[in-house]
Amino acid sequence: MNKKTAVLFAILVLIGFNSGATSEDGGYAGAFLKMTVDAKPAGMGGAYVAVSNEGAGQLHNPAGVQTLTKTVLNSSYRAMKLGRKMGFVSLLFPTRLESALGISWLYAGYGEVERRDGSGYTTGGTISSNEHVFAISFAKRFIPFLGLGTKLNYYHKNVGDVKANSIGVNVGAVLFVDSLYRYGSMEGKFITDINAGLVVNNIAAQYPWETQSEGLSATKTDDFPVVVGLGVSCRALERKLLVAVDAEKNAKQSALVRFGGEYILRDNFLLRAGLNDGTISAGAGFKFDLEKLLLSVDYAFSGDRAGAGEDHIFSFELRF
Secondary structure, X not given: OOHHHHHHHHHHHHHHHHHOOOOOOOOOOOHHHHOOOOHHHHHOOOOOOOOOOOHXXXXXXXXXXXXXXXXXXXXXXXXXXXXXXXXXXEEEEEEOXXXXXXXXXXXXXXXXXXXXXXXXXXXXXXXXXXXXXXXXXXXXXXXXXXXXXXXXXXXXXEXXXXXXXXXXXXXXXXXXXXXXXXXXXXXXXXXXXXXXXXXXXXXXXXXXXXXXXXXXXXXXXXXXXXXXXXXXXXXXXXXXXXXXXXXXXXXXXXXXXXXXXXXXXXXXXXXXEEEEOOEEEEEEEEEEEEOOEEEEEEEEEEOOOOOOOOEEEEXXXXXX
16 A cells, blocks of 8 residues: 555545544444533433423424424533534524424534644644534424424534535424323323434435545545434423433444433422433533523533543523
8 A cells, every 4th residue: 555545545544433433332424413412411311302392402303392482592512521522503483383493503523633644744734523514403293192393404524624515314203192181181190291202313314525635536435324213201290300211223333222300409490310321411400580581501411431531511592
């Protein structure tokens, strides 16, 4: 292998490495999407497929956001070790007849490495890698016990000067079990607000890579594995306690389970805890009622996994 070929090969290896930089069983395109960027679901271990009733909910199941009755502006940031970071911004609008429309931007950065030539010597400067997902979401409650939603994603990733783009689709459904019973019959029960969720992510998404150097070229296609998630949630103790369980599987990784809960300690103060595939998480949230505005400030802690260090997640949500 000559030096020119070695340089091209190294770039493609770096692309593959970054694809799996946040994965658990191996590298694949879009692996960072498994990480929870909003503090509310993160504090609950990421178990949110059957909840998903706020701004970042469209990342877990687009069908859940149809329950919104006010416009929601959401912003989140996940601080990580090893030079990695994630951010999220979304705006959701309730529309007619129990439906909602949303736009969002999700960002992930993987840090920088020194730029080197084919012999391994530094040449000055650095190579950075980052990833973006721009999306439009829509959800509607078509019948009293069933909500459906979809999210159209535009993916963009760059590693140094090499770039790739793709389009993919997420679809989801939420079954409102209480609505299957006579109206009011679940009131006063120990367990109520029972929901079941289903989501299928990354349909048709793939990164087509092509790099050229001094007359040589190399190509690589990274397919996003289709991810299927199932979830169940319910409330208890006069709706003060929310409990949720998720299971997720894709073709390139073993199945994982997420479990979490949220307890309303006071009307404006909430505590959360969970397990994300064995990794412990915890968090808290505080709500400020500003007459026509409702501001939520949330924080979550995610434990160390695979020696990567602990993560801290911060979120702000404004309803108006």
